[in-house]
Amino acid sequence: xxxxxxxxxxxxxxxxxxxxxxxxxxxxxxxxxxxxxxxxxxxxxxxxxxxxxxxxxxxxxxxxxxxxxxxxxxxxxxxxxxxxxxxxxxxxxxxxxxxxxxxxxxxxxxxxxxxxxxxxxxxxxxxxxxxxxxxxxxxxxxxxxxxxxxxxxxxxxxxxxxxxxxxxxxxxxxxxxxxxxxxxxxxxxxxxxxxxxxxxxxxxxxxxxxxxxx
Numbered sequence: 001x002x003x004x005x006x007x008x009x010x011x012x013x014x015x016x017x018x019x020x021x022x023x024x025x026x027x028x029x030x031x032x033x034x035x036x037x038x039x040x041x042x043x044x045x046x047x048x049x050x051x052x053x054x055x056x057x058x059x060x061x062x063x064x065x066x067x068x069x070x071x072x073x074x075x076x077x078x079x080x081x082x083x084x085x086x087x088x089x090x091x092x093x094x095x096x097x098x099x100x101x102x103x104x105x106x107x108x109x110x111x112x113x114x115x116x117x118x119x120x121x122x123x124x125x126x127x128x129x130x131x132x133x134x135x136x137x138x139x140x141x142x143x144x145x146x147x148x149x150x151x152x153x154x155x156x157x158x159x160x161x162x163x164x165x166x167x168x169x170x171x172x173x174x175x176x177x178x179x180x181x182x183x184x185x186x187x188x189x190x191x192x193x194x195x196x197x198x199x200x201x202x203x204x205x206x207x208x209x210x211x212x213x214x
Contacts (some may be wrong), residue, residue: 001163002109003066003067003113003114003153004109004112004113004114005067005069005089005114006069006089006091006105006108006109007105008086008087009087009088009089010087010088010089011089013084013088013114013203014034014088014089014137015065015205017061017068017069017084017088017137018061018062018064019060019062020062021059021061021062021063021109022062022063023046023060023062023127025055025058025062025198026059026062028049028057028166029059029154029155029166029167029168030089030166030167030168030169031063031169031170031171032061032169032170032171033063033095033133033170033171033173034170034171034172034173034206034209035173035174036064036065036173038164038173038174038175039065039066039173039176040065040146040148040176041065041066042113043113043145043146044068044110044111044115044144044146045110045115045144045145045146045147045148045176046110046115046116046117046118046136046139046143046145046146046147046148047060047064047068047114047116047117047118047148047150048117048118048119048120048136048147048148048149048150048195048198048199048206049117049118049119049151049152049160049199050119050121050127050128050152050199051119051121051124051127051149051150051154052124052125052126052127052153052155052156053124053127053155053157054124054154055155056119056152057070057072057117057129057146057163057167057183059078059155059171060117060150060152060171062115063171064115065143065149066086066117067089067114067115067146068114068116068117069088069090069091069109069114069115069116069117070091070116070117070118071090071091071093071102071106071116071117071118071119072085072090072091072092072093072133073094073095073115073123074092074093074094074095074158075094076092077092080107084203090104091105091158093135095122095123099212103135103138103139106139107139107142107143110138110139110140110143110144111143111144112143116139116145116209118135118136120132120135120137120155120192120195120196120199121132121133121134125151127156127203128151128203128204129196129200129203130198131196132192132193132196132199132201133192134188134189134192134197136192136195137179137191137194137195138188140178140179140191140192140195141179141180141181141188143154145178145195146176146178147176147177147178147179147195147204148173148174148176148197149170149173149174149177149198149199149202150172150173150202150207151171151174151199151203152169152170152171152172152176153169153170153203153206153207153210153212154167154168154169154170154210155167157167158170170206170209170210172202172205172206172209174198174199176203177198179191179194179195187191
């Protein structure tokens with residue numbers, strides 16, 4: 001596997017981390033994957049996923065068939081955990097602030113043919129993608145990458161319920177799509193809305209498959 005990782009990371013540690021996420025980490029869940037064959041196996045890809053639980057990232061990290069560099073909130077990069085995240089190639093990003101350094105590092109990964117993962121909602125919530133930030137669209141357009149939406153449901157425990165025994169988690173990989181290359185701020189706003197709409201539609205499709213009300 002040759003997918004590009006950021007400078008200072010170790011590919012072998014990244015692969016060990018993926019194995020941990022794929023095998024022992026997933027033991028508490030019954031994970032069902034749909035549409036995995038839609039993920040391009042080469043070339044630059046921006047994966048965009050909804051976010052409703054802390055375990056969304058680790059599950060997708062081990063599940064997707066390529067090495068993925070995720071943009072993760074700065075608060076996670078403390079102590080031993082932070083060192084480990086950097087060594088496996090993850091990038092810290094400050095939420096709600098201009099933060100070009102991680103975006104440029106992610107852009108470099110993409111231009112080398114790698115995969116970058118983004119949670120465009122910016123924070124955990126309902127995971128229905130009611131809003132999206134512009135980072136994912138900017139990365140895809142600036143690096144000439146395709147966008148692959150990924151919906152994840154079942155990781156978030158419903159409010160007021162007890163801890164669940166091996167809940168069913170469904171992951172649905174959507175069809176890759178390209179964003180228009182028009183220049184300017186308005187074009188970026190339009191591209192960001194396209195990313196949000198594609199991902200929100202995929203989440204709604206997965207909710208329907210699971211028999212859950214929107």
